[in-house]
Amino acid sequence: MHGLIFVTWEKYLSDRFGFALLDTYRRTIGETPATAPLAHRVYSDELLLAGVEAAVGLTRMPAEALLREYGRYFILNGLTSKLCGYLLNQVHSGHDLLITMRAAHDQMSRTAEAILPPIFEFEAIRDDPGGLILDYQSHRKLCMLLEGTIAGAAERYGERASVQQLTCMLHGAPSCQLAIHFARASTVLPALGATPEQQERWKSQRDLADMVYAVLPDAERDGITLAEITERLRRRHVGAHFLRPSVLLDAVYHLQHAGLAAVPVNQQGDDLMRRRYWRVPRV
Ligand code: HEM
Structure with missing residues (x-):
C-alpha cells in the first residue's frame, strides 16, 4: 500500500491521541527512525493491519471507529492537501471528488505494482441530483475508511454527506454498496480555500x-x-x-x-x- 497512507495514519494517531501515544505505538510495532514510513515508498498491507491492531490496543477504540476517523482525517489533513493538491484543487464538491477518484486511484496504481487501489462504480439515484450509489470493491474491505473519506470529502467543500451502507463485503456480499447524499452544510464550515x-x-x-x-x-x-x-x-x-x-x-x-x-x-x-x-x- 502507498506510503502516504502510512505517513498520514501516524500523523492521525499523533494529532488525535498525542505524541506520547504515537511514540508507544512505534515501539509496539517495532518501528525505528530508519524504518519510519515515507510518502514515496510502498509498504505491505499486513503492516497497516498490524498498525490498526496495535492502535486498537493502545486507544481502546474499535478498529471501525479508528478507520472511519482516519478516513476523514486523510482527506482533510494538511499533508494530503499539499501532496494531492493536483487532484483536490480541480474539483469543487464532495460529489465531484468522489467521481474523480475512480480514475485517479487507477492512475496512481500505474506508478508501482504494489499499489492496488479500490474499485469504484457509480449509479445515479433517480430524483436525487445530490445522491449516488457507490459500489466499492477491494480485497482490503476497508469500507469504514471509505465512509470516513466520504465524510471528509463533503466537509472539505463545505458540505455534509449522509451515507447508508446497503451491502457489505465484511458480511459476505461481493461488494459494499453505499447510498450517499451530499448537501450544503447548514452552518457553512470554512471551506478549505476558495478565494x-x-x-x-x-x-x-x-x-x-x-x-x-x-x-x-x-x-x-x-x-x-x-x-x-x-x-x-x-x-x-x-x-x-x-x-x-x-x-x-x-x-x-x-x-x-x-x-x-x-x-x-x-x-x-x-x-x-x-x-x-x-x-x-x-x-
Ligand atoms: C472522496 C475521495 C476519496 C475516497 C472515497 C478514497 C477512498 C479510498 C479508500 C477506501 C482507500 C483504501 C484502499 C482500499 O480500499 O483498497 C484509498 C486508498 C488510497 N487513496 Fe484514496 N480516496 C479518496 C481520495 C484520495 C485522494 C485525494 C488521494 C490523494 C492522492 C488518495 C490517495 C489514495 C492512496 C495513495 C491510496 C492507497 C492505494 C494503494 O496503495 O493501494 N485518495 N482511498
Whole structure:
C-alpha cells in the first residue's frame, strides 16, 4: 500500500491521541527512525493491519471507529492537501471528488505494482441530483475508511454527506454498496480555500505541474533528477520563480500523487537530489 497512507495514519494517531501515544505505538510495532514510513515508498498491507491492531490496543477504540476517523482525517489533513493538491484543487464538491477518484486511484496504481487501489462504480439515484450509489470493491474491505473519506470529502467543500451502507463485503456480499447524499452544510464550515487568489495560485501550480510532466522522460531507465528537470524547463524559458527547488519539488509531488510521475519506490539510500523521475501515461 502507498506510503502516504502510512505517513498520514501516524500523523492521525499523533494529532488525535498525542505524541506520547504515537511514540508507544512505534515501539509496539517495532518501528525505528530508519524504518519510519515515507510518502514515496510502498509498504505491505499486513503492516497497516498490524498498525490498526496495535492502535486498537493502545486507544481502546474499535478498529471501525479508528478507520472511519482516519478516513476523514486523510482527506482533510494538511499533508494530503499539499501532496494531492493536483487532484483536490480541480474539483469543487464532495460529489465531484468522489467521481474523480475512480480514475485517479487507477492512475496512481500505474506508478508501482504494489499499489492496488479500490474499485469504484457509480449509479445515479433517480430524483436525487445530490445522491449516488457507490459500489466499492477491494480485497482490503476497508469500507469504514471509505465512509470516513466520504465524510471528509463533503466537509472539505463545505458540505455534509449522509451515507447508508446497503451491502457489505465484511458480511459476505461481493461488494459494499453505499447510498450517499451530499448537501450544503447548514452552518457553512470554512471551506478549505476558495478565494480568487487561492484559485489563481492553484491554477499556476497545476500549470507548472503540467509543464514538468511535459519534460519528463517516458521510461524508468531514462529517469531524470530535479536538477535536470530545472535545466529542461529553463531551456523552455520557464520563469525563474518557478524554477526554485521548493516550488519545483511541490510540482513533482503533485504529479506523483496524481499517479502521473514515478520514482523508484523502494531504493535504499536515495535522496532528493539524486532521485530520478519519469512520467506515467495518462489513463
Ligand atoms: C472522496 C475521495 C476519496 C475516497 C472515497 C478514497 C477512498 C479510498 C479508500 C477506501 C482507500 C483504501 C484502499 C482500499 O480500499 O483498497 C484509498 C486508498 C488510497 N487513496 Fe484514496 N480516496 C479518496 C481520495 C484520495 C485522494 C485525494 C488521494 C490523494 C492522492 C488518495 C490517495 C489514495 C492512496 C495513495 C491510496 C492507497 C492505494 C494503494 O496503495 O493501494 N485518495 N482511498
